[in-house]
Amino acid sequence: MPKIMIVDDDPLARRLMRDSLRRADADYDIVEVDKGVLALELIGHERPDLVLLDITMPQVGGIPVCNEMKRNPATRNVKIIIVSAHSDSDFIGAALDAGASAYITKPFRPEELRHNVRRVLGARQEPALA
Amino acid sequence: MPSRKKVTDMLLPRQAPREKIAAALRCFVLLTVFLMARLQSAPRTADFDLVLSLGAAYTLVTTFVPWARYDARRATLAVLAVDVILVTALIYSDVGIASQYYLLYYLPILHAAVRLNFRDAIGTCLLSAVGYLLVGVLSGTEGTVTQPVILRVLAFSFSAGLLAVLFVVAARQSRSYQQLIIHYEEAMQSKSDFLSRVSHEFRTPLTAIVGFAQLLHEQKENADKDSQHQYLTIVREQAHHLANMIEDMLDLSRIADNKLVLKPEPTSLSDVLDSVFVLLDHISDRERVVVTTEPRTPTVWIDRNKVEQALSRVLEVAVEAAGSSQNVSVKIGPGVEANSAQIAIVAAGLDPDDEGLIPLVRTDGAAVLAYESTGRSLGIAVARALIEQHGGQMWLADDYADGAAICLTLPAYRKQESGPQVILGVERGSEVSGAEAHAEDNDRGRRPAGAEANAG
Numbered sequence: 001m002p003k004i005m006i007v008d009d010d011p012l013a014r015r016l017m018r019d020s021l022r023r024a025d026a027d028y029d030i031v032e033v034d035k036g037v038l039a040l041e042l043i044g045h046e047r048p049d050l051v052l053l054d055i056t057m058p059q060v061g062g063i064p065v066c067n068e069m070k071r072n073p074a075t076r077n078v079k080i081i082i083v084s085a086h087s088d089s090d091f092i093g094a095a096l097d098a099g100a101s102a103y104i105t106k107p108f109r110p111e112e113l114r115h116n117v118r119r120v121l122g123a124r125q126e127p128a129l130a
Numbered sequence: 131m132p133s134r135k136k137v138t139d140m141l142l143p144r145q146a147p148r149e150k151i152a153a154a155l156r157c158f159v160l161l162t163v164f165l166m167a168r169l170q171s172a173p174r175t176a177d178f179d180l181v182l183s184l185g186a187a188y189t190l191v192t193t194f195v196p197w198a199r200y201d202a203r204r205a206t207l208a209v210l211a212v213d214v215i216l217v218t219a220l221i222y223s224d225v226g227i228a229s230q231y232y233l234l235y236y237l238p239i240l241h242a243a244v245r246l247n248f249r250d251a252i253g254t255c256l257l258s259a260v261g262y263l264l265v266g267v268l269s270g271t272e273g274t275v276t277q278p279v280i281l282r283v284l285a286f287s288f289s290a291g292l293l294a295v296l297f298v299v300a301a302r303q304s305r306s307y308q309q310l311i312i313h314y315e316e317a318m319q320s321k322s323d324f325l326s327r328v329s330h331e332f333r334t335p336l337t338a339i340v341g342f343a344q345l346l347h348e349q350k351e352n353a354d355k356d357s358q359h360q361y362l363t364i365v366r367e368q369a370h371h372l373a374n375m376i377e378d379m380l381d382l383s384r385i386a387d388n389k390l391v392l393k394p395e396p397t398s399l400s401d402v403l404d405s406v407f408v409l410l411d412h413i414s415d416r417e418r419v420v421v422t423t424e425p426r427t428p429t430v431w432i433d434r435n436k437v438e439q440a441l442s443r444v445l446e447v448a449v450e451a452a453g454s455s456q457n458v459s460v461k462i463g464p465g466v467e468a469n470s471a472q473i474a475i476v477a478a479g480l481d482p483d484d485e486g487l488i489p490l491v492r493t494d495g496a497a498v499l500a501y502e503s504t505g506r507s508l509g510i511a512v513a514r515a516l517i518e519q520h521g522g523q524m525w526l527a528d529d530y531a532d533g534a535a536i537c538l539t540l541p542a543y544r545k546q547e548s549g550p551q552v553i554l555g556v557e558r559g560s561e562v563s564g565a566e567a568h569a570e571d572n573d574r575g576r577r578p579a580g581a582e583a584n585a586g
Binding site for chain 2: 016
């Protein structure tokens with residue numbers, strides 16, 4: 001079962017991502033973290049397949065977390081999807097340059113999240129929702 | 131006693147090295163032209179042409195090429211290029227070169243004028259005129275000043291002075307225009323940053339509204355009553371939060387433009403608090419807020435809606451800071467200053483370092499924070515701005531026994547007629563209040579009269 005780590009300081013955003021993924025046809029093991037620093041500490045232990053990462057968080061933001069994960073050989077291969085309210089091309093470019101596999105702008109539709117998770121994890125296409 | 135160097139520094143403001151070089155080269159060009167004019171009867175050499183053309187090239191480029199003032203590398207290349215052209219023209223041209231040297235008197239004047247230094251421009255103009263006069267005197271018959279020489283000097287002085295003034299005026303207009311452009315670009319950048327920040331802040335509640343509404347839509351066939359209720363509650367609260375953000379943004383904008391109109395009326399603070407409680411999202415939050423009202427608390431002169439808005443923003447922050455297990459204490463009493471009332475909202479988790487409370491720490495005015503506020507600090511920014519619009523103050527006090535406090539003062543209602551001002555309304559102490567018991571607490575956190583540490 002793929003393990004997904006959700007890193008976002010907004011509890012509502014974490015819950016939305018969690019509940020959206022629970023309604024997917026695939027089962028995911030979901031871990032929630034509310035700080036970038038904590039994510040960097042836990043990622044080696046949790047060894048997720050995918051990290052859903054917010055950009056604007058206290059202390060350590062999403063881009064530095066992304067950079068650190070790609071710098072560390074132990075976490076280099078973990079896929080990252082940025083889920084952020086920033087829609088500027090600067091942020092999108094910085095996130096993709098830092099090694100993110102996809103960028104989702106808030107607000108997003110649950111199926112958009114599920115589609116990107118499926119794509120990044122390499123799963124087969126889920127039938128379109130009504 | 132200050133050292134001689136310090137005294138010199140104080141009397142003579144330091145000039146940038148480039149300015150010193152420019153001034154030295156202006157003098158150099160003047161001197162060279164003077165000498166060459168004086169020696170124009172002597173055989174012309176390539177060395178003189180080289181030196182003169184280099185000075186002239188520098189003056190030309192730094193005068194007429196705008197970016198030469200800050201891009202030294204490109205300016206050097208341009209100077210060398212112009213120099214090559216001038217040297218080539220001087221060496222391979224035999225048509226009255228010596229007499230044309232007089233024209234180079236104008237170049238230092240232009241240079242000084244365009245560099246926006248009126249004193250230098252006039253000084254250089256006078257120096258040129260004196261130099262021209264000396265050339266005329268020394269070139270005249272037996273050292274006598276002839277009438278044609280005087281006329282030429284006067285004509286030269288007049289034209290050089292006129293040229294300097296024209297260029298100074300043009301350059302000053304150009305500088306004003308450049309400053310306007312800079313201010314415009316800064317304003318556009320601020321606007322862009324503000325819109326970007328606003329967009330980001332609005333997307334946070336929108337994410338919850340759109341996302342959970344979509345989840346509800348997906349659930350219509352497998353309705354789970356509990357999650358449906360939770361999702362609906364989230365959507366309602368976030369929609370309310372979004373509406374508050376829009377209202378706060380508009381109010382801050384109105385305050386910044388001096389367009390906010392207050393409609394003050396005599397109002398009881400206890401009544402205001404009762405209304406504010408209704409605005410809190412959860413009943414459990416309301417139950418955790420304990421209000422104590424001191425006797426002799428004056429009726430206040432406020433726009434009730436706006437103060438309710440301000441207090442609701444403050445209470446939301448305090449309730450959030452206190453967490454789910456701690457109470458929030460609201461203490462109402464007379465202010466330290468006469469004819470004012472004070473409210474202290476005490477919560478254990480209020481942290482002066484919290485970025486959401488920045489508007490209470492900053493000293494440059496809450497309205498300014500409209501452009502810097504994050505979603506969390508926006509409510510506090512607008513609360514402070516609204517309180518200050520009433521003539522009150524709002525600040526953060528960290529010397530309460532049971533936590534930090536957000537304190538604010540509001541003006542008491544006073545009789546408008548001439549004569550002694552009388553406080554008309556006095557509230558009764560509420561049953562839960564203990565004026566004596568809380569007297570010590572109530573004295574804490576009160577801003578001393580005239581202390582403006584946190585004021586805008």
